[in-house]
Amino acid sequence: GENVEQHPSTLSVQEGDSAVIKCTYSDSASNYFPWYKQELGKGPQLIIDIRSNVGEKKDQRIAVTLNKTAKHFSLHITETQPEDSAVYFCAAKSWNNAGNMLTFGGGTRLMVKP
Amino acid sequence: KAGVTQTPRYLIKTRGQQVTLSCSPISGHRSVSWYQQTPGQGLQFLFEYFSETQRNKGNFPGRFSGRQFSNSRSEMNVSTLELGDSALYLCASSSGTSGGETQYFGPGTRLLVL
Numbered sequence: 001g002e003n004v005e006q007h008p009s010t011l012s013v014q015e016g017d018s019a020v021i022k023c024t025y026s027d028s029a030s031n032y033f034p035w036y037k038q039e040l041g042k043g044p045q046l047i048i049d050i051r052s053n054v055g056e057k058k059d060q061r062i063a064v065t066l067n068k069t070a071k072h073f074s075l076h077i078t079e080t081q082p083e084d085s086a087v088y089f090c091a092a093k094s095w096n097n098a099g100n101m102l103t104f105g106g107g108t109r110l111m112v113k114p
Numbered sequence: 115k116a117g118v119t120q121t122p123r124y125l126i127k128t129r130g131q132q133v134t135l136s137c138s139p140i141s142g143h144r145s146v147s148w149y150q151q152t153p154g155q156g157l158q159f160l161f162e163y164f165s166e167t168q169r170n171k172g173n174f175p176g177r178f179s180g181r182q183f184s185n186s187r188s189e190m191n192v193s194t195l196e197l198g199d200s201a202l203y204l205c206a207s208s209s210g211t212s213g214g215e216t217q218y219f220g221p222g223t224r225l226l227v228l
């Protein structure tokens with residue numbers, strides 16, 4: 001089955017700096033890669049996703065890049081703000097799977113210091 | 115549209131008991147997935163229901179079961195509770211029509227087994 005590794009597990013940055021979180025996956029058949037943000041006491045919220053036919057996707061301060069050859073994808077947050085502090089999860093889904101089963105990485109706790 | 119709702123939000127049970135959790139998906143969504151979130155194991159997929167049929171199943175023992183009703187609402191049941199079942203149980207809904215669509219998570223039910 002799919003295995004997703006996420007690094008780092010914790011990340012501390014100064015407000016205004018950039019943050020990068022990296023994930024690797026094992027199943028070359030995976031074709032959908034969402035990123036979720038989870039704040040304390042809440043469920044995960046989708047912030048951006050990318051499909052395997054695209055190498056990069058950007059939404060304001062957030063961008064995701066995908067390298068299918070190397071089987072890794074990354075989340076980039078620019079101009080970080082204190083409200084970006086949360087736990088971020090990457091996930092992968094294989095096209096072999098007809099449904100919506102996601103395999104998640106272990107999570108990254110991002111702390112943005114004012 | 116109203117988001118995904120889960121009831122109850124918090125639950126305390128003792129070992130050996132059983133528990134039923136409920137999830138109401140976003141209106142029009144036909145796929146409901148369940149995940150278990152623990153500090154040690156992270157987010158793990160339990161099962162997915164689509165049009166009242168289980169479409170995918172994760173690697174959990176048979177004590178974990180679920181069902182989906184004709185209105186797409188879903189319930190999951192855990193029988194013979196163990197201490198290790200203490201976790202945040204999340205459900206996510208999506209349209210379910212093509213697989214790999216955006217999944218929207220509810221706030222979760224926090225289960226504590228004593």
